[in-house]
């Protein structure tokens with residue numbers, strides 16, 4: 137823990153303030169835009185996928201010398217406007233199909249970062265990725281994935297930051313700030329409600345205005361206020377009947393008018409279906425060859441010429457793009473630079489160490505040094521760790537340990553490959569355990585052999601994996617017979633530990649028969665080392681669940697994934713009736729207990745919480761004490777929940793803080809409570825309304841285990857739609 141704190145301090149001190157921002161980006165943007173020809177203006181309004189594609193071929197001369205990144209917008213050299221070279225994403229500089237030679241530091245999954253509950257790590261990770269992007273010469277990072285986890289089977293949850301708007305918003309905001317500190321523009325995405333991958337481009341996500349404002353939109357709002365991202369990426373799906381990228385209400389009214397957002401809206405790749413999206417607030421068409429037309433070139437020019445779209449709107453879109461470039465300082469000359477891979481590996485290690493969640497431990501962990509023999513079974517643990525697939529896929533330093541084809545129709549024909557990151561847990565465990573401990577690996581391919589090996593060892597560790605990928609959702613069961621493998625090993629050896637490398641919660645029918653369960657998510661390029669750190673106790677586990685872990689599918693608001701198995705192109709509607717009661721809030725509102733609640737995670741030490749006070753009349757401040765009452769150092773995630781609002785039972789995380797404590801140490805924690813977390817969205821008054829009455833708060837070790845409580849009485853009050861103090 138001390139080591140982690142040191143590393144963070146080092147990282148925070150070093151992110152060289154290399155971004156050269158201008159004092160008044162709006163003025164500079166206006167001045168440059170005024171000098172443009174119309175052709176130059178339109179040139180900034182669409183991006184290309186700089187890879188030869190059959191459907192809308194692009195003059196190869198235009199792509200000459202452009203690396204195979206996700207997006208390319210041609211700059212205007214005579215005015216010093218740089219090319220925009222856009223790369224994915226939040227887990228590292230992505231290179232999903234190894235089309236480029238660059239190798240990048242692979243961070244753990246976004247969900248893992250969320251499990252760290254540590255905003256400083258989010259900043260450090262964002263700065264690390266931004267620094268690498270810059271070193272490769274890319275000035276836009278398509279990061280900031282923040283869609284709330286409304287379904288534990290969503291194939292992209294691993295890229296996102298869990299189910300809570302405060303946690304997701306704060307961490308995304310910090311990651312964005314980190315990236316932009318390096319002079320690299322970050323997005324926040326996918327705006328909004330892209331909550332499942334199945335039929336994502338044909339899905340109409342239906343939700344009430346209040347439900348949306350208090351959940352996914354609140355996460356975006358908090359992230360935008362904190363991180364000031366240069367761009368917002370709109371989503372594939374429809375929202376209440378209108379495609380996200382053509383959604384006037386979301387883009388013009390909520391984002392640009394209510395929140396006063398000054399950056400630009402870029403589309404997701406292949407999400408533009410009509411030129412009218414421009415008037416509806418979309419500023420730039422991305423990966424334009426994936427759409428039917430390059431809408432924001434000739435068709436948009438025709439609209440302007442016919443007077444159907446005002447010229448001022450074109451200037452507005454261009455200025456928004458330029459403003460982001462100057463505000464972030466992204467107009468540097470493209471030149472590759474060396475990368476401190478060793479230093480960056482430390483960031484990956486620290487995130488992984490802080491993100492692993494100890495779900496169950498019946499006195500077996502940390503591993504006793506006296507253990508004579510251990511068999512590690514399955515999960516490719518002899519060669520590396522699992523990673524998640526799709527556009528966010530990083531090709532790690534050292535290259536993939538293996539690529540296992542999955543294949544399939546649609547996006548899977550491209551992204552259907554499991555990439556194993558070369559950080560083998562077996563090697564790390566051998567290095568971390570005494571030389572005398574015999575550690576062998578068994579693939580688990582044959583259940584009988586694995587069980588026989590387990591029977592002969594002091595202890596068995598089964599590593600189970602679940603690969604998830606953009607473009608597809610997955611059921612909660614571990615695939616490929618791994619449940620049967622775990623059950624057979626547990627039957628053969630009572631000292632069985634399960635390590636999960638999954639992108640989501642999974643069902644655990646064998647839970648009662650194993651002694652410990654460690655959730656390692658997709659742990660990134662130091663994942664093997666981090667798993668060994670937790671198993672051996674070199675690091676005291678401090679990850680907490682950033683999403684509820686249901687017993688099984690039937691506990692979800694929607695037991696079935698809408699449209700699963702339907703033909704591509706089938707239009708579906710999903711009613712998000714839970715509104716803002718996402719995840720733990722839904723469980724609490726319905727009186728259902730998940731297997732493990734949001735915020736839950738064990739430690740090798742014990743923490744106590746007390747002395748809660750709440751002060752203030754509108755803007756409330758909470759203070760309380762956290763004590764490490766155990767015998768070893770560790771980090772706690774102190775969590776403050778709202779239990780009743782104006783006397784009515786609710787459950788909302790209103791504050792959290794990660795606290796490193798030596799044994800016996802006590803620390804006072806102070807949390808400023810965002811009034812929106814106490815409020816409801818009042819559609820009639822178009823503001824946040826706090827009803828008069830009693831507000832009860834509790835310090836919890838999870839959303840389901842409220843501890844000491846404190847109440848205050850508040851008067852009815854309205855807060856404006858935006859609390860962005862930077863506006």
Ligand code: BGC
Pocket residue numbers: 206224225278325404405527
């Ligand atoms: C994804 C985006 C990504 C884009 C560019 C899309 O498929 O949804 O998250 O940024 O591709 O790679």
